Amino acid sequence: MKVTPLDAPLGARITGIDLRETPDEALAAEIRAIVHEYSVTIFPDQTFNAKQQLAFTKSLGPVRKRKLPDDYVSPASSYETPGIAYVSNIRDENGEPTGVIPDGEMWFHHDTCYTDEPDKFTMLYSIAVPKVGGNTMWGNMYQAWDTLPEDLKKEIHGKNALNVYDYATIDKPDLENLENIEKAWQPCVVTHPQNGREALFVNRLMTCQIEGLSVEDSSPILDSIFDHAEQRQFVYEHQWSVGDFVIWDNLAVTHARTHFEIGDDRRLRRSKVSGDKLVA
Numbered sequence: 659m660k661v662t663p664l665d666a667p668l669g670a671r672i673t674g675i676d677l678r679e680t681p682d683e684a685l686a687a688e689i690r691a692i693v694h695e696y697s698v699t700i701f702p703d704q705t706f707n708a709k710q711q712l713a714f715t716k717s718l719g720p721v722r723k724r725k726l727p728d729d730y731v732s733p734a735s736s737y738e739t740p741g742i743a744y745v746s747n748i749r750d751e752n753g754e755p756t757g758v759i760p761d762g763e764m765w766f767h768h769d770t771c772y773t774d775e776p777d778k779f780t781m782l783y784s785i786a787v788p789k790v791g792g793n794t795m796w797g798n799m800y801q802a803w804d805t806l807p808e809d810l811k812k813e814i815h816g817k818n819a820l821n822v823y824d825y826a827t828i829d830k831p832d833l834e835n836l837e838n839i840e841k842a843w844q845p846c847v848v849t850h851p852q853n854g855r856e857a858l859f860v861n862r863l864m865t866c867q868i869e870g871l872s873v874e875d876s877s878p879i880l881d882s883i884f885d886h887a888e889q890r891q892f893v894y895e896h897q898w899s900v901g902d903f904v905i906w907d908n909l910a911v912t913h914a915r916t917h918f919e920i921g922d923d924r925r926l927r928r929s930k931v932s933g934d935k936l937v938a
């Protein structure tokens with residue numbers, strides 16, 4: 659296995675490994691350590707099926723199987739293998755998307771930060787790449803926290819924030835009506851259990867309110883923090899190639915995707931390792 663750090667604020671490219679062969683515990687530990695060190699790891703030119711991806715995911719830790727809201731209608735093919743979902747804008751014969759979060763730009767977020775135990779690792783395997791756009795961006799939240807101006811640090815350090823996600827929209831949810839929407843209070847700054855480093859754990863898509871402040875008073879503070887954290891100096895933007903497999907550390911980075919056209923096929927196979935309760 660060869661690890662080549664990217665010329666970017668995070669990330670490494672890993673070659674010399676075939677992920678069809680499920681790693682033994684020693685190799686899995688090595689891969690986990692590399693993901694923790696670089697936060698985003700890209701394994702190019704992989705060819706594996708859903709079963710092999712699931713076996714690989716399992717070797718890194720317990721596979722996240724999403725409990726979705728009762729009224730959630732999952733796209734037909736998306737959850738046919740428990741633990742695997744397709745992020746896809748490809749339509750079936752009725753014009754319905756065959757995967758989750760099908761279309762367009764998506765703001766920066768941490769996966770499932772609106773649940774009590776956010777995901778540890780997210781993995782995406784690229785099957786179809788749009789001709790234009792649909793890139794994934796990751797933001798280095800260690801650096802974002804380290805460089806945050808002191809006055810903003812004081813507003814959030816040691817506090818929790820409310821994280822909310824409404825599956826019905828890719829925008830902020832309606833805060834007046836949170837009854838049937840998943841939500842969780844999480845530390846604004848987390849201490850990473852693997853290295854003891856502090857990382858910013860708020861994001862534009864899902865974080866709505868700082869503990870002890872109203873939504874109105876929280877908004878300008880959070881917006882300033884998001885503007886800081888999303889600066890290009892902290893971000894790596896990845897243009898996908900078919901066969902790319904990416905693993906990222908969901909406590910260390912946020913991610914977002916850039917715009918692409920609705921008819922421009924984009925399809926990724928996603929799996930996750932579930933996480934634990936976060937520590938401030």
Ligand SMILES: [Fe+2]
Binds near residue numbers: 767768769913
């Ligand atoms: Fe995500």
